[in-house]
Amino acid sequence: MKAHYLLAVLPLLMACNQPVPSGAELYPAVGMKNVNPDTHLVLNFSESPIVGDSGMVRIFDAVTGELVDSLDLSIPAGPTKSRTYGPECDYMKVPYDYSRDKMPTNKDTRPGTPSGTAEPTPPDYQLNIIGGFTDAFHFHPIIVRGNTATIYPHNNMLEYDHTYYVTIDKGVLSLSDNSFTGIGKEHGWKFTTKDEGPIRIDTLIVDATGKGDFNTVQGALDYIPDFNEQQTVVWVREGDYEELVYARNKSNVKIKGEGMDKTKVHYANNEVFNPHPLTVKTNEWPGTFPSRRAAFMLDNCKDIVLEDICIATDLTGQAEGLLLNGERIALYRVHIIGSGDALQANGTIYMESCEMDGGGDTILGRGSLFAYRSNFRNSGGPFSWVRNRGDNHGDVFVECTFSTNNGRMADYGRCRLNHGTSYPDAEFVLINCSTKNIIPEGWSELDEKSMKMYEFQTRDMETGELVDVSKRHPYSKQLDAKKDAALIKNYQNPAFVLKGWTPFSYYN
DSSP: OHHHHHHHHHHHHHHTTOOOGGGOEEESOTTEEEEOTTOOEEEEOSSOOEEOSSOEEEEEETTTOOEEEEEETTSOSSOOSOOOOOTTOBOOSSOOOOOOSSOOOTTTSOTTOOOTTOOOOOTTSOOEEETTEEEEEOOOSEEEETTEEEEOOOTTOSOTTOEEEEEEOTTSEEOTTOOOOOBOGGGOOEEEEOSSOOSOOSEEEEOTTSOSSBSSHHHHHHHSOTTOSSOEEEEEOSEEEEOOEEEESOEEEEEEOSOTTTEEEEEOOOTTTSOOOTTBOBSSSTTOBOOOOSSEEEEEEEEEEEEEEEEEESSOSBOOSEEEEEEEEEEEEEEEEOSBSSEEEEEEEEEESOEEEESSSOEEEEEEEEEESOEEEESSEESEEEOOOTTSOOEEEESOEEEESSSOOEESOOBOOBTTBOOTTOEEEEESOEESSBOTTSOSOBOOTTSEEEEEOOEETTTOOBOOOTTOOTTEEEOOTTTTHHHHHHHTOHHHHTTTOOOOOTTO
């Protein structure tokens, strides 16, 4: 009887844990334990795989058999062409409501559920709730870099103390010799998450290889309670973090990498891929609908520090690397890479020893921004389109450099009529800065004499000599060392620009 039983189950045992077709190396590895719930699913092949346009990736609870998450490859990642907006598209008449009792996730809320006055986001493309933004983001379910395919489950779907198994339909990924035919339950791609999350949140470690508290920056930020009163240091270890980051309602958080050339967070995002709603404009005034087009977004946040990290977008167009909306946000040794609008700065922002590379309108936003000993480069055209109102300062630069990275000519910025809106209080000030490849006029388009476009003792980056300012724009002003001494001194004081806030400086 016993021999008959063994003969009966032998085929079933042989069917389990069969080798993965093509010998792909998997992460999490088969049977791996103590996996972070924010993990990606990674397959390493001997050649570069091709992502298909059909089939499913599924994650199941290994105990209950319940389907936990799925990715449908027949759904496109996101738009590739700009959308057309009608006259009904306007700014919100009431401030956007950021309040929440808990953070909504893909597990308890349908992606695309509208917030503010927006309409539902249509399910024509992939949708993922990130950071509790229920309107959701378009995203790439699978990204291939070299011979590695990384699968991005929907955020916040996996839990602690659970065992999961993964299946991949044939056609989701393929190789030139057709040796990869998918992964079934019989291949045993099973893993178990950690028993529980970090007990203390004073320091959270992010490590892309899974050797920290979280695999992703987003996972760490999601774990921090809204408006936490105690500081949390999110230590992002050296590595490449290809993820779309959006966090709101965070306070007292320090996000620290291991160097601008060692820790990089980036994603292919822009206004086309994640546009604003058809009926609601974004960015222009305080309280408006949040933007979704940057690679890394801190929204309605306060008392934040970013340090020793590179943040970048991988697309062109209206594509900020970093979008900031909040109060008392400080950047130290941060390299920002964007396209049109590399940085959007709204609130009170301090930059020190930072690097920036972007396209036209390199710095956008309502201000206030104070930059100290930082280097700004673009590919030609305006460095800014500042849009501050009279009740706050705009952008002020002290001992910074402005240059182009391709030899083309650039200018400090433009501030013209924008679809019927003008900016009479716009402010862009340079104190003791150095430049290269800046047009003789300094600024390009200025349409209001009341704007504060000030400059003091700008020097040539190569010769060190004072630049010729005789052809500067007539609406700009050269500050005089004697007559404007008090104003020049004020502009060198961050507290004067940033509503009384005196940020820490490594130079003091």
